[in-house]
Amino acid sequence: MRQRARQSRSPLAPELFRRLRSWEGLLLGVLAVIVVVTAAAVPGYLHPQNQINLLELSIEKAIVALALSFVIVSGEIDLSIASVMGLAAVLVAWLRQQGVPVEVGIVAALAAGTLCGLFNGYWVAIVGLPSLAVTLAGLIGYRGVALLLVEDRSIGGFPDWFNRLGQQPLVGPFPLALIVFAALVVIATVLLQFSGFGRYVYVVGSSREVARFSGVRVPRVKMAVFAMSGLTAAFAGVLLAARLGAVRGSTAEGFELDIITMVLLGGVSIFGGSGSMAGVILSILVILNLRNGLALANATGNTQAGVIGALLILSVLVPNLIAAARARAVRSARVEAGRRSLPSAK
Amino acid sequence: MRIQHGAALSLLAISALVIAACGGPAAAPSATVSATASATQAASPSAAGVAKATPGQSVKMMLLPKFLGILPFTQANKGATEAEAELKNGTTHAFVGPTADNSVQGQIEFMTNASTQGYKVVMISNNAGDQIAPAAQAAQAAGVKIVAWDSPIPSAKGESLFVAQVDFNETGKVMADMAINLMGAGGGKFAILSASPDAANQNAWIKALNDALKDPKYAKLQLVDTVYGNDQSEKSYTQAQALVAKYPDLKVIMAPTTVGIAAAAKAMQDGKLCDKVKVSGLGLPSEMVSYTLNGCAPQFALWSFVDLGYLTYYASYLLATGAIKGADGEQFEAGRMGTFKITKDPTRSDGLRVLMGPFKLYDKNNVEAEAK
Structure with missing residues (x-):
């Protein structure tokens, strides 16, 4: 595992050093570089309001990334998240148009999102279909329902309190979504890193067989992570509706790729079993700060997407290349060891 | 070995930012200078109460179309650039925009970032309905003037002024007239092919057409x-x-959008349906000339997007330099286009409008000359 960097030979090497050489340490370094370079190049970047803006503009995606991390660590994928976001947003708006109060609409949207998640989970965990196929169907199907409900129209006219929650600062300069995100960061970290459930998720992701023989109820864990994913996506969809103040059938379309990028760049293995919440959080900050820096410098949306795409490719490629290089190095070191007394530490 | 990891990623991050920094506005530091500095040099209104611009001031301006990549917006930028040269604005305006498939989110992002970037004016063709309003209001509160053109903010919240290409109610009548011209006195069924459901101008025109149909x-x-x-x-x-x-x-398919009308005309042409279904609406002569000559879209209308960009730039410059305040009844001179007056927008209860006009109708007699 990546985090298990080879212990340094020096007995004095502190824990901190090992941490800094991990993926998380690396992201922290990248983040620092981005912050320093952007702060130097773009005036106003460090202004607190800009820092809030850059989070707020993508906060719904960041929230879903936290829940998606559980799915990916468990060795599965959920491609339907953005469609669930769209469906939830549409449900609130559509129900309101039918005369249902927004409060009830929100509950219905959250319930629908959870159901979507459980539906995905059923086919994956109980029936045993690959999650890629199941949630791809979800991506199309849930979006289809959203489009059926509102067709191509834009529905707005939410009550003031709903729009205010989405658009105005709630506490100090912080809007509701940011406060929620902060709370969810804590909850997700505790749940994945420090709870029994989190350990199950890792075990299930590492090896389904091992998990089963060691008494972990694999289907239950998988159902749970998909339900969490659905519920969180629906919640984020409602937040998005409040921030935008209007909803379309295509709301949140294409968000899944950005969200998956956040998780994978965070060092969560697409094959499951490894990664950490700290990595995902850092990766969210890296992406949002990079995006913001590029946007403030008037780089086009395509340029931003290209840069982040390149970052993702490197994040997948580099560890594999290094692992391959290291395997070669180990082999040649063994050969060399016959001639030299000690291989170099570096 | 871990270091290599980091080196690769950091290198990428740095290069990305270097690219970004190079592409960025060179005059960034000056952007922090307060708007009041330039406002004090406000041009004195001339005798007739018509405000005139004082050229040579530095105003950082953003021209934000619905999205980049279609001809009308490029033409508007041409007009803005022309006005910029006349006004000798020391800071070149930015012509930026989202991609068409990310228009709403993208416009909100540009609007949100505008004050951080030190823009004094955002000239927006709004594609985000009232979803842009919170970001526009925040920008206004931070001292940015928001001038809408082509497509306004429906509630006018966060908007200083709207430069309207034509009277939106007239658009409804013009489209109804074209429909009856194409169908003949017998009338018949027609449908609207619009742009996006959040485009304020489209929605206003559709409403105006529906109102006109009551006649x-x-x-x-x-x-x-x-x-x-x-x-x-x-x-x-x-x-x-x-x-x-x-x-x-x-x-008839009535498409009040240059992209829609051309696509619909091509669909009818490809399907060999032009004898049955005619296409009309708002189109660019250069894009429509072949369809007009082959009878798929015999008649359509538009205005000059170059002029719209030019007039918008003048109004925005005057507003940002304090020569006009953006109040009902003010008059100002916009270079070669003459004098304009700010009035209440009859199509939006809380909005202020500068009306450009007029419509120009195109058919086989004049489309070729205009297409060049």
């Missing part, structure tokens, strides 16, 4: 559907095909 003059016109092609050629094309399939006796 007994148009009693035989039957509007059967309104569909959206999101200003994407492919989607507009399939939407036009779908309309014909759904309404076999459809006589």
Whole structure:
């Protein structure tokens, strides 16, 4: 595992050093570089309001990334998240148009999102279909329902309190979504890193067989992570509706790729079993700060997407290349060891 | 070895930012200078109360179309650039925009970032309905003037002024007239192919058309559907095909969008349907000339987007330099286009409007000359 960097030979090497050489340490370094370079190049970047803006503009995606991390660590994928976001947003708006109060609409949207998640989970965990196929169907199907409900129209006219929650600062300069995100960061970290459930998720992701023989109820864990994913996506969809103040059938379309990028760049293995919440959080900050820096410098949306795409490719490629290089190095070191007394530490 | 990891990623991050920094506005530091500095040099209104611009001031301005990549917006930028040269603005304006498929989110992002970037004016063709309003209001509160052109903010919240290409109510009548011209006195069924459901101008025109249809003059016109092609050629094309399939006796597709009208005309041409279904609406002569000559789109209308960009730039410059305040009744001079007056917008209860006009109708007699 990546985090298990080879212990340094020096007995004095502190824990901190090992941490800094991990993926998380690396992201922290990248983040620092981005912050320093952007702060130097773009005036106003460090202004607190800009820092809030850059989070707020993508906060719904960041929230879903936290829940998606559980799915990916468990060795599965959920491609339907953005469609669930769209469906939830549409449900609130559509129900309101039918005369249902927004409060009830929100509950219905959250319930629908959870159901979507459980539906995905059923086919994956109980029936045993690959999650890629199941949630791809979800991506199309849930979006289809959203489009059926509102067709191509834009529905707005939410009550003031709903729009205010989405658009105005709630506490100090912080809007509701940011406060929620902060709370969810804590909850997700505790749940994945420090709870029994989190350990199950890792075990299930590492090896389904091992998990089963060691008494972990694999289907239950998988159902749970998909339900969490659905519920969180629906919640984020409602937040998005409040921030935008209007909803379309295509709301949140294409968000899944950005969200998956956040998780994978965070060092969560697409094959499951490894990664950490700290990595995902850092990766969210890296992406949002990079995006913001590029946007403030008037780089086009395509340029931003290209840069982040390149970052993702490197994040997948580099560890594999290094692992391959290291395997070669180990082999040649063994050969060399016959001639030299000690291989170099570096 | 871990270091290599980091080196690769950091290198990428640095290069990305270097690219970004190079592409960025060179005059960034000056952006922090307060707007009041330039406001004090406000031009003195001339005798007739017509405000004139004082050239040579530095005002950082952003021209934000619905999205980049289609001809009308490029033409508007041409007009803005022309005005900029005349006004000798020390800071070149930025012509930036989202991609068509990310228009709403993208416009909100540009608007949100505008004050951080030190812009004094955002000139926006709004594609985000009132979803842009919170960001526009925040920008205004931070001292940015918001001048809408082409497509306003429906509630006018966060908007200083709207430079209207034509009277939006007139657009409804012009479209109804074109429909009756194409269908003949017998009338018949027609459908609207619009841009995106959040485009304020589109929605206002559709409403105006619906209002115009109440006139007994148009009693035989039957509007059967309104569909959206999101200003994407492919989607507009399939939407036009779908309309014909759904309404076999459809006589006219009315597309008040340059992307939609061209896509619909091509769909009818490709389907060899031009004898049955005519296409009309708002189009660019250069894009429509072949369809007009082959009878698929015999008549359509538009205005000059170059002039719209030019006038918008003048109004924005005057507003940002304090020569006008953006109040009902103010008059100002806009270079070669003459004098304009700010009035209440009759189509939006809380908005202020500068009306450009006029409409120009195109058919086989004049389309070739204009297309050049």
